[in-house]
Amino acid sequence: MDDKHMQIGEVAARTELSLRTIRHYEETGLVVPSARSQGGFRLYAETDVARLMVIRRMKPLGFTLDEMRDLLQATDRLDAADLPEGEREGLLDRVRKYQQAATQKIEDLRVQLARAEDFAATLRTRLGQDTSATPS
Incomplete structure (x- = not known):
């Protein structure tokens, strides 16, 4: 796996968002994983993490x-x-x-x-x- 990409579990830990929440944001079109692994796993880049952090900061407001x-x-x-x-x-x-x-x-x-x-x-x-x- 390319070390510039993270699987959803690492992204969840970094953003303090649940896997379910990240998937929900994907379903609603707020964030789209940058890539998929050969096995079909979502792969996220730093830009995706930054996008999720914007969403996370907006939600409590x-x-x-x-x-x-x-x-x-x-x-x-x-x-x-x-x-x-x-x-x-x-x-x-x-x-x-x-x-x-x-x-x-x-x-x-x-x-x-x-x-x-x-x-x-x-x-x-x-x-x-x-x-x-x-x-x-």
């Missing part, structure tokens, strides 16, 4: 599969040689919109995290009050 696909198509096209300037600007605008959406989603998560931390602190305080009120 609540991006849909269609949004992931759109962003990946835009970045794939930006990587293409001989891209007309007008098309390039349109693609960069698409990527900028995802960057702005990601920034907003991160801020929303920070607010949720602060509320969750406040709630946990309230519970700790309550437990501390109950412990001190218990007779020895």
Whole structure:
């Protein structure tokens, strides 16, 4: 096997995604293995791993599969040689919109995290009050 390619198990370990999830992303067209072994096993390259990492980072921010696909198509096209300037600007605008959406989603998560931390602190305080009120 070519040492530039990895089987799905190694990719799963590197990306911390399950085999099932990687196969699902393949079925939905988000990632396509770069090659297949003679035995038919999926073989992935570093570019495939990088693509899966983009997907993995988008998922907890609540991006849909269609949004992931759109962003990946835009970045794939930006990587293409001989891209007309007008098309390039349109693609960069698409990527900028995802960057702005990601920034907003991160801020929303920070607010949720602060509320969750406040709630946990309230519970700790309550437990501390109950412990001190218990007779020895």
